[in-house]
Amino acid sequence: MADLETHDFDVIVVGAGGAGLRAAIEAQAQGARTAVICKSLLGKAHTVMAEGGIAASMGNVWSEDNWQVHFRDTMRGGKMLNNWRMAQLHAQEAPDRVLELEEWGALFDRTKEGLISQRDFGGHRYARLAHVGDRTGLEMIRTLQQRAVSQGMAVFMECKVHKLILDEGRVAGALAYWRETGRFVLFRAKAVILATGGIGKAWQVTSNSWEYTGDGHSLALSTGADLIDMEFVQFHPTGMVWPPSVRGILVTESVRGDGGVLRNTDGKRFMFDYIPEVFAAETADSEAEADRWYEDHINNRRPPELLPRDEVARAINSEVKAGRGTEHGGVYLDIASRRSADFIRRRLPSMYHQFKELADVDITATPFEIGPTCHYVMGGVKVDADTAQSTIPGLYAAGEVAGGMHGSNRLGGNSLGDLLVFGRRAGLAAAEYAQGLGAAPQVADSEVDRLTAEALDPFNRTTGENPYSLQYELQDTMHKLVGIIRVRSELEEAIEKVGQLKERAKNVAVEGHRQFNPGWHLALDLESLLTVSEAVARCALLREESRGGHTRDDFPSTSGYWSKINNTIHRDSTGETTITQEPLPEMPDELKALFEEPAK
Amino acid sequence: MTDVSTDSPRSASKGPDMVNMQVWRGDASGGDFKLYEVEYREGEVVLDVIHRIQATQANDLGVRWNCKAGKCGSCSAEINGLPRLMCMTRMSTFEPGQDITVAPMKTFPVMKDLVTDVSFNYEMAKRIPAFQPKPKDADGKRRMAQRDVERSQEFRKCIECFMCQNVCHVIRDHDENKVHFAGPRFLMRIAELEMHPHDTGDRIPLAREELGLPYCNITKCCTEVCPEHIHITDNALIPMKERVVDRYFDPITRLGRAIRRKR
Numbered sequence: 023m024a025d026l027e028t029h030d031f032d033v034i035v036v037g038a039g040g041a042g043l044r045a046a047i048e049a050q051a052q053g054a055r056t057a058v059i060c061k062s063l064l065g066k067a068h069t070v071m072a073e074g075g076i077a078a079s080m081g082n083v084w085s086e087d088n089w090q091v092h093f094r095d096t097m098r099g100g101k102m103l104n105n106w107r108m109a110q111l112h113a114q115e116a117p118d119r120v121l122e123l124e125e126w127g128a129l130f131d132r133t134k135e136g137l138i139s140q141r142d143f144g145g146h147r148y149a150r151l152a153h154v155g156d157r158t159g160l161e162m163i164r165t166l167q168q169r170a171v172s173q174g175m176a177v178f179m180e181c182k183v184h185k186l187i188l189d190e191g192r193v194a195g196a197l198a199y200w201r202e203t204g205r206f207v208l209f210r211a212k213a214v215i216l217a218t219g220g221i222g223k224a225w226q227v228t229s230n231s232w233e234y235t236g237d238g239h240s241l242a243l244s245t246g247a248d249l250i251d252m253e254f255v256q257f258h259p260t261g262m263v264w265p266p267s268v269r270g271i272l273v274t275e276s277v278r279g280d281g282g283v284l285r286n287t288d289g290k291r292f293m294f295d296y297i298p299e300v301f302a303a304e305t306a307d308s309e310a311e312a313d314r315w316y317e318d319h320i321n322n323r324r325p326p327e328l329l330p331r332d333e334v335a336r337a338i339n340s341e342v343k344a345g346r347g348t349e350h351g352g353v354y355l356d357i358a359s360r361r362s363a364d365f366i367r368r369r370l371p372s373m374y375h376q377f378k379e380l381a382d383v384d385i386t387a388t389p390f391e392i393g394p395t396c397h398y399v400m401g402g403v404k405v406d407a408d409t410a411q412s413t414i415p416g417l418y419a420a421g422e423v424a425g426g427m428h429g430s431n432r433l434g435g436n437s438l439g440d441l442l443v444f445g446r447r448a449g450l451a452a453a454e455y456a457q458g459l460g461a462a463p464q465v466a467d468s469e470v471d472r473l474t475a476e477a478l479d480p481f482n483r484t485t486g487e488n489p490y491s492l493q494y495e496l497q498d499t500m501h502k503l504v505g506i507i508r509v510r511s512e513l514e515e516a517i518e519k520v521g522q523l524k525e526r527a528k529n530v531a532v533e534g535h536r537q538f539n540p541g542w543h544l545a546l547d548l549e550s551l552l553t554v555s556e557a558v559a560r561c562a563l564l565r566e567e568s569r570g571g572h573t574r575d576d577f578p579s580t581s582g583y584w585s586k587i588n589n590t591i592h593r594d595s596t597g598e599t600t601i602t603q604e605p606l607p608e609m610p611d612e613l614k615a616l617f618e619e620p621a622k
Numbered sequence: 623m624t625d626v627s628t629d630s631p632r633s634a635s636k637g638p639d640m641v642n643m644q645v646w647r648g649d650a651s652g653g654d655f656k657l658y659e660v661e662y663r664e665g666e667v668v669l670d671v672i673h674r675i676q677a678t679q680a681n682d683l684g685v686r687w688n689c690k691a692g693k694c695g696s697c698s699a700e701i702n703g704l705p706r707l708m709c710m711t712r713m714s715t716f717e718p719g720q721d722i723t724v725a726p727m728k729t730f731p732v733m734k735d736l737v738t739d740v741s742f743n744y745e746m747a748k749r750i751p752a753f754q755p756k757p758k759d760a761d762g763k764r765r766m767a768q769r770d771v772e773r774s775q776e777f778r779k780c781i782e783c784f785m786c787q788n789v790c791h792v793i794r795d796h797d798e799n800k801v802h803f804a805g806p807r808f809l810m811r812i813a814e815l816e817m818h819p820h821d822t823g824d825r826i827p828l829a830r831e832e833l834g835l836p837y838c839n840i841t842k843c844c845t846e847v848c849p850e851h852i853h854i855t856d857n858a859l860i861p862m863k864e865r866v867v868d869r870y871f872d873p874i875t876r877l878g879r880a881i882r883r884k885r
Contacts, residue, residue, distance in 0.1 A: 063686070064744065065782050066694045124764055127753030129771045129778060129818065136765030154775065160693065161778060172752035179744075202733050231688040265665025267712060271691045372779075375851070376692050379710050380667065490677035534682030537649065538734040541681030 026470065027207040031057045031176070032456035033449070034196060034211040036183045036238060039067035040159070040441030041421025041448070042217030043166035044119075048449025049215070050173055054456050056449075057176040057209065059198060061233050064179050065167045068219050068231045069441065072159025073274035073373070074143055075151030076442070077435035078116035082137040084148035084319075089113040091147050094616050096436060099145040099330050100400070100429020101570045102585065103251070106609040107407035108427040112436070112443045119442035120152045128165040130154055142279040145330040145433040149319075156274050157372045162438055181207065183237070184546060185473045186214060186245045186417070189463035193245075193416030197473050201543060204536020206474050210465055212456035215410075215448045216242060216403060216419040221255075221554040223493075225396035226501035229261055229272040235547040236554030238423035242403045243553060243599070247412040249591040250425040250604075251401035252554070253561035254571040256432055257506040259334035261395025263352035268381045270395045273355060273373065275434045277385075278327040280369050281316055282357035284338065285389065286346035292353075293326035296337035301329055332431045332570050335394045339506055342393065352393035358386055394506050398437065399554075400428040400571055401561070404590065409451035410444050416455060416463075420448035426588075430570025478536075480545045486531025489545040496523055496551060504559050509575040513563040520556045527552060560601055561589040638663050641713070643671060644723040645683065649734045655723060662713050668724065669697055669708035672736075684735035692849060695783030699736050700725045705785040705847045727788040742800055743784050746808045749833065753815060754823040770819040777814035777858055779850045780807065786844035786854060792837045803834030806844035806854050813858035816865070830866045838863070 033049040035042045038060035050056040060067065079087040092113035097104050120138065124130065130152050131139040142149040154161040170177070180201040187195045195210040218238030222230025243249055260275070262268040278284075283291050297305045305326050306312035312325035327334070338353050347353055357366055363386035367374050370385070377383040383390050402425035403412050410418045421441045428436060480486070503516035527548045532541040567581035568574050586606050593599045638661035647656045658675045669690055676683045688694040690709045697708040702716075702723055716722055730738035758764055787805040788794065804812075812825045812833070829835040840863075842855045852858075868875055 062688055062694075063696065063740065066688045066696050068689070070694050070781070071689055071691065125755055127755075127815075127818065127821075129766075129775050132766055132768040132771060136767055137763060139768075154778070157693075157779065160781065164778060164780075168747075168752060171747055202737075231690070231694070233688065266663060267665050267667040267670060267709075268691070372693070379849070380692055380712075381665065382712065382714070488677075488681065490681065494677070532681060538684040538737050539682040540676060540684065 027205065029057065029207070029209050030462070031055045031209060031211045033213045033215065033452045034059055034209050035215045035217055036196070036241070037067065037217035037219060037421070038064055038177065039069040039217060039219055039421060040162050040166060040438060041445035042067070042215070043163070043170050044442050044445030045215045045217055045420055045449035045452070046175055047166065047170055047173060048446045049453040050175060052450060052453035054453035056453075057178060058170070059178045059181050059183055059196070059209065061182050061201070062180060064177050065163055067163060068233060069163045069438070070160045071229065071231065071272070072162070072438055073156040073272065074276050074434050075141055075153030075158045076116065076120050076162070076438040077143065077146060077150050077433065078120045078152055078439055079113065079148070079150050080117045080120065080138060080140065080152070082133055083140040084150070087148040087150055090616050092116070092150065093613070095146050096433060097429065097617070099433040099436075100431055101580070102429065103569065103588070103606065104429030105407055105426030105607060106613060107607065108444070110613065111407060111447070112427060112439055115443045116439035119439065119446065123162065123165050123442075126165050126169045128154075128161050130161070141276065142328070143433070143435045144275050144278070144328045144334070146435060151435040155371050156276055158438065178207070182543065182546070183241065184477055186241050187465050187469055188245055188414070189465065191415065192463050193414065194463035195465045197470060199477065202538050204539065204542070206477075208465065208470060210462060212459050212462055213416045213418065213452035215452050216417070216423050217421050217445065217448075218423045220399045220422040221551075221558075222396045222399075224496060224500045224551050224555045224558075225505070226497040227261065227263075227270045228396040229258060229270050230396065236550040237547070238419060239402060239557070240550035240553040242412055242417065242419060243557070243591065243593045245414055245417065246593065246595070247414045247417055248404040249402060249557060250404045250588045251430070251561070252399070252557040252591060253565050253589060254400035254430045255396065255558060256331060256398040256400060256571045257335050257394040258397035259331055259338055259394055260355055260392040261397070262377070262381070262390065263393040264348070264350040264391045265381050265383075268377060268383075271376070271380075272395065272397065273390070273392055274370070275331075277355060277357050277370060277373065278325070280357065281360045282355050283325070283327055283360065284334070285354045285356055286341045287348060287354075288346060292341055292346075293329070293334070293337055296333065296340070297326050297329070298333060301333070305329065330431060331434065332573070335506055336573060338393055347393075348391045350391050352391040354389035355392045356389035358388055363387070398422065398432055400430060400432055401425045401558075408447065410448035411451055411455070418448040418452050420444040430572060477546060480530050480532045480542060481536070483529065483531035486529045487526050489530050489532065489541055489548055492523060492527055492530060492548055493544060493551065496520070496555060499523070500555055500558075504555070504562060507573050507575050508562050510563065513559055516559045517556065517563065520552060520559060524552050524556070556599070557591050561591070564589055564601060639718065641671065642721045643675065644721055645672070645675065645736070646725040647683070647735050648732065650732055653732070655725075664714075666713045667709055668701055668706075668711040668713065668722065671713065672708060672724065684733070684737040686737050693781060695781030695849070698727055698783045698785050698788065700727060705788050707783060707849050710849055727784070729788040729794045730784070740784055743782070743787060743805070743807065746804045746833075747811070749804070750808060750811055750815070751823055751825060751828070753818065753821055756820050756822045764820060766819045773817045773857070774814045776852055777810050779852055780810065781850060782807065783849060785847045785849070789843040789847050791841070791843065792834070799834070799837065802832065803837050806838070806859065809833065809835055809838065809862060810852070810854050810858040813862050816862070826865055826869055829862055830870070835859070835862055835866060
């Protein structure tokens with residue numbers, strides 16, 4: 023403790039993706055002494071991977087659009103399991119958040135009138151995604167990064183928060199380590215905003231970057247904050263399955279929005295066979311009508327390729343299981359035969375460029391092999407909708423790490439808006455909380471000593487488990503047993519295996535020294551990966567129905583009981599984790615009425 | 623994808639081959655290339671093989687990476703002497719049996735193994751004044767034509783891999799220039815703001831007098847290594863140099879200024 027590098031802030035933000043940066047910008051603007059702490063270099067967060075756009079009912083393309091329609095689309099996409107208030111705030115505030123980015127220098131693509139252009143996306147009634155080609159996430163992260171830099175933001179890069187520290191049940195700070203040197207650093211803070219993103223690295227095929235190890239979920243749970251809805255993990259229907267250099271990488275939904283179609287190995291455009299009753303009224307039932315829709319949205323219904331992601335993923339899975347998939351376990355996504363090479367390169371420039379460079383695949387020339395890839399977790403820290411505060415005073419969560427906004431399934435384009443809307447709200451609320459707090463909570467030296475010793479344990483073992491092997495076994499287990507289609511026996515097997523891996527992880531050993539040592543970093547990340555994996559598997563076992571991102575082969579329908587329930591996960595001070603079934607917040611009547619209007 | 627996987631059922635078409643990878647290991651105090659004999663498979667990139675070394679032979683091998691999809695610009699290195707993103711360098715581009723060397727970027731101080739201290743870039747970023755928007759239209763909206771935003775949009779494709787900075791000989795061979803030369807990435811950032819249809823700032827004097835634009839002698843090294851294929855030299859640096867010339871040296875402009883002053 024004696025030589026420990028120590029910093030004092032009002033608000034620290036863990037994570038520098040869209041939510042973290044937006045939160046920090048807001049907290050600092052409110053006058054709070056604010057710092058951002060991130061595992062990677064600034065500007066590298068997973069947000070850069072987002073392609074499609076930011077859903078916001080600005081009405082630049084379709085003047086009929088408004089927040090009520092966006093809200094309704096979001097709730098329907100989430101199979102009504104969303105926290106209605108979060109969905110409402112998101113739909114109401116997303117347009118302002120987009121325009122704010124423009125004021126900070128973002129350069130969105132334009133309409134003919136010179137306004138911000140908006141594109142179609144699955145599950146959205148109107149074209150409403152503000153976008154920059156297919157690199158919207160990069161534009162957003164760069165804009166926020168440059169804004170934060172211009173504010174003189176304190177940023178601690180390549181610094182990993184290891185544990186949160188409480189004082190009398192309130193946030194008191196965080197213990198972190200510098201990845202470069204392996205030295206520890208203590209942040210004393212009145213409020214902590216978790217903006218750590220998702221959990222995809224617990225699966226083998228994923229679009230997520232290495233950082234997605236469930237840190238925030240795990241930090242929240244271990245400090246006594248609740249998680250909800252962890253069974254809902256979105257598998258994006260169109261990840262590349264071949265070649266291996268691009269396995270898991272997303273093919274943006276815009277490929278389908280711009281005319282791409284799915285075919286099986288018989289060449290059949292199979293999505294017409296998988297139109298669920300609930301979407302039948304608004305989905306084209308012939309290729310001719312579907313093809314007319316791209317030019318004429320009024321008189322034609324949407325192509326079935328633009329059904330919500332879970333529907334598309336399930337359809338692909340069924341085709342592959344029926345033996346009509348490719349040799350690498352996918353189906354074909356074909357835009358090459360439907361649009362000119364010029365059109366594809368102009369509309370999907372980085373998509374074209376990425377696959378050409380990474381895999382020597384030319385998407386303008388041939389169909390390519392795609393299949394489901396682990397993409398996003400809907401579940402996360404249980405938060406108050408208006409303030410993003412968790413169930414622990416001083417602890418906030420925004421973005422993917424927070425639960426509730428997307429219910430059982432997220433619509434494409436709703437993530438970037440989520441980051442901005444709730445990042446800002448978390449920053450506001452955390453600053454207000456910190457400024458209203460009298461004396462700063464205290465960090466006990468003994469706690470810091472205990473946590474640092476624990477983190478260094480892997481160096482003290484000369485023999486032990488290889489962290490990479492453990493991660494691989496976990497990814498294999500989750501991929502095979504807790505993937506897109508689930509069943510009781512496999513989930514039970516997964517829970518047992520994850521339990522065994524947790525025991526083995528206590529004996530993980532690392533070689534070398536503390537300086538930039540990825541083996542050690544992974545050894546510490548394993549705890550988070552195992553925590554979230556267990557949470558997902560246990561919640562998935564409990565929820566005996568199929569809904570959104572959770573499909574049970576043994577319970578293929580939705581259930582009335584589960585339609586009103588959030589699985590809520592809590593860990594008590596003895597380390598015991600319990601999952602209880604809590605009722606969904608009740609939607610007010612004026613919002614309920616939005617669902618009674620007939621679909622146009 | 624950190625797959626340790628030696629075999630994926632989906633890639634069964636071809637078995638593993640072996641490759642000799644010479645990977646630079648060391649830190650600020652020094653180091654050397656270390657030979658790793660390692661498997662690789664059809665369709666893999668250099669980063670896949672580096673990850674396999676890390677998972678099976680050297681858990682503590684330091685390497686930066688994030689997306690493994692050519693979008694974050696973290697895994698820059700010098701592969702067989704050429705600056706490349708490891709995630710975008712396909713193993714199939716090498717001759718079978720050819721040794722592959724992987725070294726850290728030369729222009730930045732080594733932290734450990736393939737990881738370098740790129741803080742120079744983050745310090746430079748702080749010196750560039752942010753976007754200064756002109757007022758919105760009367761209805762509270764901004765209108766810009768697509769063709770007008772495209773000029774700056776090209777530069778905003780930058781993933782900040784810093785390979786242009788790494789190859790620019792103004793700083794690659796002259797560490798002392800780092801105090802007064804921002805490098806292609808940040809001179810391009812100034813160009814981006816200058817060409818933003820709604821920016822009102824003037825960063826031409828800054829580019830010329832403090833951030834070293836005149837040092838650039840347009841050898842296009844930066845453009846050649848850009849993984850986003852941004853025309854850094856032609857579309858950003860040369861137009862910036864032209865603006866400097868117009869402002870400071872053009873006789874007609876100067877005459878015009880003189881006449882205006884007299885009025």
